[in-house]
Amino acid sequence: MILLQDKLFQRSEVHIDIEDRGFQFGDGIYEVIRVYNGKSFGMAEHMERLERSAKEIQIHLPYPIELLVERLNDLVRATNLKDGQIYIQITRGVFERMHHFPIHPQSTLVAYTKETVRPIDKMENGISAITTEDIRWLRCDIKSLNLLGNVLCKQQAKEANCEEAILIRGNTVTEGSSTNVFIIKEGTLFTHPANNYILNGITRNEIIQIAKSEYLPIKEEAFDKEMLLDADEVIVTSTTMEITPVTMINDHQIGSGERGPITKKLQMKFNEKVEEVQNATN
Numbered sequence: 001m002i003l004l005q006d007k008l009f010q011r012s013e014v015h016i017d018i019e020d021r022g023f024q025f026g027d028g029i030y031e032v033i034r035v036y037n038g039k040s041f042g043m044a045e046h047m048e049r050l051e052r053s054a055k056e057i058q059i060h061l062p063y064p065i066e067l068l069v070e071r072l073n074d075l076v077r078a079t080n081l082k083d084g085q086i087y088i089q090i091t092r093g094v095f096e097r098m099h100h101f102p103i104h105p106q107s108t109l110v111a112y113t114k115e116t117v118r119p120i121d122k123m124e125n126g127i128s129a130i131t132t133e134d135i136r137w138l139r140c141d142i143k144s145l146n147l148l149g150n151v152l153c154k155q156q157a158k159e160a161n162c163e164e165a166i167l168i169r170g171n172t173v174t175e176g177s178s179t180n181v182f183i184i185k186e187g188t189l190f191t192h193p194a195n196n197y198i199l200n201g202i203t204r205n206e207i208i209q210i211a212k213s214e215y216l217p218i219k220e221e222a223f224d225k226e227m228l229l230d231a232d233e234v235i236v237t238s239t240t241m242e243i244t245p246v247t248m249i250n251d252h253q254i255g256s257g258e259r260g261p262i263t264k265k266l267q268m269k270f271n272e273k274v275e276e277v278q279n280a281t282n
Contacts, residue, residue, distance in 0.1 A: 001078045003071055003088075003111040006063055008078055011112075020108055022091030025099075026145040028108075029053040033086040034239045035076060035113070037278040040086065042202045042239075043069060049202070050088070053143045059092055062107050075111055084115040085240065089145065119241060123267060126247035126259055127163035129236070131225060132156050134167035134174050134197075141196045153177040164236055166249065169197060172222045179236035179244075180204040183228055184262050188217040190227070203237040203270075210269045216262065233260035243267045 002014045021027035031050050034041040047065050054061055061068070072086055088111040095102035136149035153165040154177040165177040174192050175181050180201040182191045189211055194200040211218040228234065232255045234246040243266050245259045 001075060001112070003075045003109070005109050006067065006071055008071075008075060014110070016108065016110070017094040019097060020091055020094050021102075021105075022089065022108065022145055024097055026147075027057075028089055028091030028145045029057065029059060029143055030087065030089040030145060031143060032239050033072070033088070035081050035084050035086060036274055038076060038082050039277050039280055040072070040076070041274065041277050042206070043072075045202045045205070049143060049200070050090070054090065056139070056142045057144065058101070059090060059107055060105070061090065062109050068109075072111060075113060079113045081113045081115065083117060084113055086111060086113050091145070116240060119244065122163070122244050123242060124259060126245040126257075127236075128161070128248040129164040129166050129176070129234075129246050130157050130160045130162050130250055131168055131173075131228070132165045134169035136167070139196055140174070140198055141194070141200060143199055150177045162248075163244075164246070166228065166236075166246075168225055171224045172197075173225060173228050174198050176236050176238075179238040179241055181228075182207065182235045182237065183223060183231035184233035184235075184260065185227065185231050187262070188219060189262070190219050190221065190223050192222055193220045201237060201239075203239060203242060206270060206273065207235075207237055207243065207266055210266055214265065214269065216265075229254070231255065233263050235263050235266070243270055 001008050002011050004014050031046045033043060033046045047069060051065060091108045093106045093108050132153050153167060157165040164179060166181055167174045173181060175198045182189050192198050208218060229249060229252050234254050236244050236246055245263045247254055247257050
């Protein structure tokens, strides 16, 4: 099933016009929302970020957020999704091709679900990464469809047999190609501040709140490649990757080369939040 505007359709019934601005310009925004045991995780936070992204690029949502949440929940039920994700995309709509905004745009909303399992093996055993130049635009705080820079960096990682590319702008580590990045040094967590150079991740904010509740020192400040490689622990976070340790970067071992104690603690506390959602009755 596909959610198109505010109604559910079979996938074969859904057709998007070739002049949709999302297709021609990447003129749109999106969110990916995790579902555990048929229940969404962080829906309110995702919707808040969706509204912010829409405002930043002047896209009008086709209907209120409250109704959108209802329709997304309908979609989860209609597809009988237990563990997976919801993908939602909103574009500026269909209009003859021109660079400036249409006079009276009618935005296009599409959403669908996908089954995905939690990456338990990666979360326990870690992944390898490379570093690469951050070649993206200067409004990374907007979750837009313009992901070509991310795609090229992720491809570099794949060609190096790695799971992620950690991006560096100048000499500052910003984030991963599809994740946020934390380093841990002598018990303190560091992560790039939430400004226009990074996407303020939903899981990123969960980690920050967990760290504060557990009295773990955390600094939202920029760090460089030298600090990254010298870290005791490195983790990447996202809706789909959750909290995943990075044990090798550019063939350089991070810390002990295994998941570290603070990473384990953060994962344990995050998993408690996941279990709350899984066990909720709604």
